[in-house]
Structures are given as structure tokens and as C-alpha cells.
Amino acid sequence: MNEQALRTEVLATLNDIAPEVDGDELIDDQPLRNQVDLDSMDWLNFLIGLHRKLGVEIPESDYAQLTTLARVLEYLKARLP
């Protein structure tokens, strides 16, 4: 999966949780949860969605790394099966 396809998948997963988000408006290196109103249930559902679509295991101890869209993409890219 190339970077553009990965980004599309991640934004689609985010849109399942927060349909109002326009992916083009997100700033990649700014904290995601400051830009999108996600509570812990939304966040968990977002990560579950990524896990299901991409087959990537995301231990809870890694949540703290996943602050920005750029970091989420980087994290997933390194772990794609």
C-alpha cells in the first residue's frame, strides 16, 4: 500500500467516526485530537477501525505516540503486514 492509499484509508476511518471532518483541512503535524473532537470512545473506535482495515496491532502502550496524523501514518506504514 502506498502512502497516498494509506492516507485515504486513515481519513476514511476517521470519517466513519467523525463524518464532519474534511481531511484536506487537517494539518498533519498538529495534534489530531485538537483538530477533531474525539473522546476516548471515538479514539478507540478509530484505532479499532484502523486495526480491522489494515491488520495492524496497536497496543495501548503505543497510543501516546499517535498524536498527529503524520505520526499515525508513520506508525501504520512501519507495521503494515
Add this chain to the structure above:
Amino acid sequence: MFEFKLPSLGADMDEGTLLDWKVKPGDTVRKGQIVAIVDTSKAAVDVEIWFDGVVEELKVSTGERIPVGTVLATLRELGAESPPLPVPPRTSASPPRISPAARKRALELEVDPLGVTGTGPGGAITLADIEQAAAQAPAAEMPPPPPSPPAAHAPAPVKTDRQVEMRKAIAAAMSLSKREIPHYYLAETIPMARAQAWLTATNAGRPITERLLMAVLQLKAVAMALRQFPELNGHYRDGSFQPTPAAHLGVAISLRQGGLVAPALHDVGDKPLETLMGELADLVKRTRAGSLKSSELTDATITVTNLGEQGVEVVHGVIYPPQVALVGFGRISERAWVENGALSLIPAVIVSLAADHRVSDGHRGALFLTELRGWLQQPENL
């Protein structure tokens, strides 16, 4: 014979629109069965019946706007003699027969089922009919959408009727609360180190789909603490308080388009955390999708709200009538803590109680918060 009336689906609802019947004359219904879908300011509500019987006559047809208390249907008791002929429902307009999945899809695609010709059994509208109608609609009836304006100049989204209705409904319920309920407020700082450590250790061994959220521990702890404090759990109606043995916690859920709903999570004290987690996830999902059951809108015996994730320290709650208490959780954050003469840094949360002085006093409210604190120090027992 008895009548089934449109129940009040909360202090802030006085009417609804019948979207669909799920039963027909002659059907046997059981307590808890969904018999109709009624649209309200909060959601399309699956209305459950609370007795067993056989449907005799449907008194309201789909599309009718009806006040609370309207007789929806007449039923006879199970085993009672059947009338000579089942009476067909009174119809003001011929209501379309449509499957729930097709109705949901119609809402998503903004297709009016009244304009769709059904191809299913008996002329029922199917999912395929709706999708076909949606595919045809833009070409046939609608001008092409205007080009999207640049994002920076995007107009504020137009509020839907439901949002306007919901704002009115919240205004009515909260005005009633502030007018009639003599609130008192208490707050307690509760250490969360044990709960956090337990949750981290528990989740570390689980796949992501089985992990728990702190919110679930908090809800269970509230339900366990309530067992000793019946005066905080129940309903105040017609000048007197009726405590409820079970703790049905109304969980305040904010909607992405604005507004909130606090549907009931049933029997929280009796369920393991894993069950509660699954039910909470489902409840949040359905609340945001606008699909709730009538019991979820009427059964809550106390409300729990968690505004900590938005960053607030402490919540000063407004009680949702006819309930008599609300528990509010603030943000879990590191705080300087003194215990046994030693200063340390621990995660803690300020938990508040807003309660009805007609039913309880601050002394008991304070003891409740102490009990709640105790439960949050023994997460393994939740």
C-alpha cells in the same frame, strides 16, 4: 382489552411522529418487544411495549404527529377471545411498507419513501428500491450541486429541524429542573492511580477490540456506590420519590452536530465490565446514529456525565427530571497529593454530585462520594 399509549420518552418530549408499525392486528406481542418507531427530537425511537397481549387495532397511522398519551393501539390479553374480524388500521394516507434497513438507508440518502414504488412482497419498499430511487433522484429532480466554496469561506452548516427541536427539548427539561429541583452540589477529589494501573495492566493483555475504557470503571463504580444510597437513585414524581432497586445510569452522550442525549445503560451494577463496555459502545453508536429504544430514554435513574475529556476540572451538573441526582467526572490529571505526611504526584479526578434536596441531604451525598471513592480504589472488584 387495554390501550397502549405513546409513552413520554423523557421530560423533554411531548409529541412524536409515528414512523412505522412493527406489528399488525392479530400479532402476539411480548413485554419489551418493539412495536413501533416514533421520531422525536432526540432519535428515531424503537417504542417497546410493557405487557404481553394480542394486537387488536392500530389507532394511528404512519406519518401522524401525535402527543404523548395518545392511544397507539388496543390489545387484548393473551388467551382472551379474539374479535370476529381483525380491524384494519385507520389510514390517513396509505402508509408505505418498508423494511427497517430500507428506512435507515432512505434517511441516509435523503429519499422520501412516500415517493418510492415498492417491488417487495405486497408492494413493500426494499433496500434496492431506495437505492435505485436515490440514484435516479439527482438526475430527475435536482439541479447539479453548486461547486464547493473554498473551505475558509464555508458557510455555517444549516441546522436541521431535529437540532432546533433538540435545543428546545433541552431548554424545556433544564428549565423545569432549575425551576423545581432545589439542587445542592458536592465535589470530591478521588485518587485514580490504582484504577489507571489496573486498567493499563488489564488492557495490555487484550486485543484492541476487547479493551476497556476508564469511563466503564467509573460507571460501574457509581452503580456499586448507589446500592447504599437509594435516595439518589430513582424518580421524583407527583410530589414523592420512588427509589429504584436497579441502577440504570443515564450516560450523557454529546452529538457531533450539537446537543446531547443521556440514554440509560441498564442494570449497571449487575454486569461485568466487559459487558458494560460492549453495551456502552453500542449505546454511543446508536445515540449518534439517532436510533434508541424507548426504555433507554425513560428508564435512567441517575445521570453520569464525563466532561473531563474536554478538559474541565469539575462539573456542576443540572439534574435531568424526574431523576434526583447527577454525577459528574472531570479530567484525570496529575496532582500534588499529601498522604501520611508525604507529598507525592498522583493522577486524580474531581467527581461532583448534584442532588435533589427534596429527597436527600448533603451529609448523605458526601457519604455517597466517599463510597464512590472507595470503589475506585478497588478496580479489581468492579
